[in-house]
Amino acid sequence: MPILEVKNLSKRFAEHDVTALDNVSFQVNEGETLGILGESGSGKSTLAKILMGFLNPDRGDIYFSGKNKQIIFQDPLLSLDPKMRVEAILKEPFQIKKISDKHFLGKKIRELLSLVELPEAFLTRYPAELSGGECQRVAIARALSQDPDLLICDEPVSALDLLTQAQILNLFLKLQKNRRLSLIFISHDLKVIHHMSDQVLILKSGRVCERDDPYAQELLANKLSPSYNN
């Protein structure tokens, strides 16, 4: 059963004379992971921004049958406000929804931290005092605070070192299994996509490449790196 269906999505940036997306269609099933693979400039991040509603498409339709979707960004440090402590960062989504009950917020924030395996001592820290992996865990906890059924991960591990990458990827898999999350996993790294995805969509210059396309065949012929195996 699809939780997200995208039909004929197109987006052009007239000022730069660039077609970012050209007739892109796909669907994501409940509890599954769609990997989106593509080089820099293939339209992956534009697609993520359109799916989140940050950009409007020129054409096409998006059908989302879930309750909530959230996004995880590539640079973990940039995705957290540098002037806010971790506690304020995690409280913010609730405060936006006008939930301010102290007891409830305290309990919820402790739950979120334990979900992403961070100690409570981190609550008083600023993002600049955390490592890249720890920042990304805070960003994931913040996204999970809204109980999303779809998580769009826009290159969430490409700014991290190999060991941290593996830890964060395994965290995603664990969360997906426990919470029946659907994931859209965007990456330029074939090994990461192989490790995470149930289906793979390949983007090239804003267009979807079919499996029999020579570019897609060349990409998919690569072997999976053992370092990402559970």
Added chain:
Amino acid sequence: MGGSTHPIESPMKQLAKAWILLMLCAAILAPFFLAHKASEMNFLNALTAPSLKHWMGTDSLGRDLLSRVLWGASVSLGVGFLAVACSVILGVMIGSIAGYGGKWWDRLLMGFSDVMLCFPVFFLILAVIAMLGPGVWKVALIIGATSWMSTARLIRAEIFSLKEREFVLAARGFGAGRFWILQRHLIPNALSPVLVNAVLSFSAAVLMESGLSFLGIGVQPPTPSWGNILMDGKATLGVAWWLLFFPGMMIFLTVLSINTLGENESHRN
């Protein structure tokens, strides 16, 4: 953020800090202790040179110049503070709306700011005072209302660079409205350069007040300000150098100290 280490402060910066602290103490305490002494006239003592009894001498009405200069600190610094507060509040509001309100607001407000920048501010202030009449608070508010443009431009430029950052997009993803994003994320992150600019504007406001009061259209006697003490002194320049030297040194040292601290902050940012 937490981990930064502070280098040893230069002697110049330490002196500047000490001077500002001294002037702030004078500004806060002088009205309580010196109001009477500063306005007490004694014609027998008029225009006496600095001595042990009157460290800075006396003016043409025999008033103790040290008391007047210290009381003047509270007026001059008060005007500077109010003027800067007014210009920062206006600048942050106008810059935020221009930076995050969309193209139409940006064009309108930045066009208005360009028009304001085209006026020679000093003459604009003269014209407004000619209409409204002189007075301490009016001078402060007028200086503030005519010096918000650089703050507005700084805030707008910062907001332009911040508004597509991931943490702002993340807040949008949680359903945050424009006002929420502006006051929780954009303004706090855009404020550092504005605060440096505010320190430098503070010294400009003190100078502006002195200039206006020197011309007789700022702070009105008998309330002393550094500017109007200078103005009183110009009539007796040939016989009483101290009436120009001490208030002049106060303005010079205070503006220099504020600029030194402001420069230091701008290097740190």
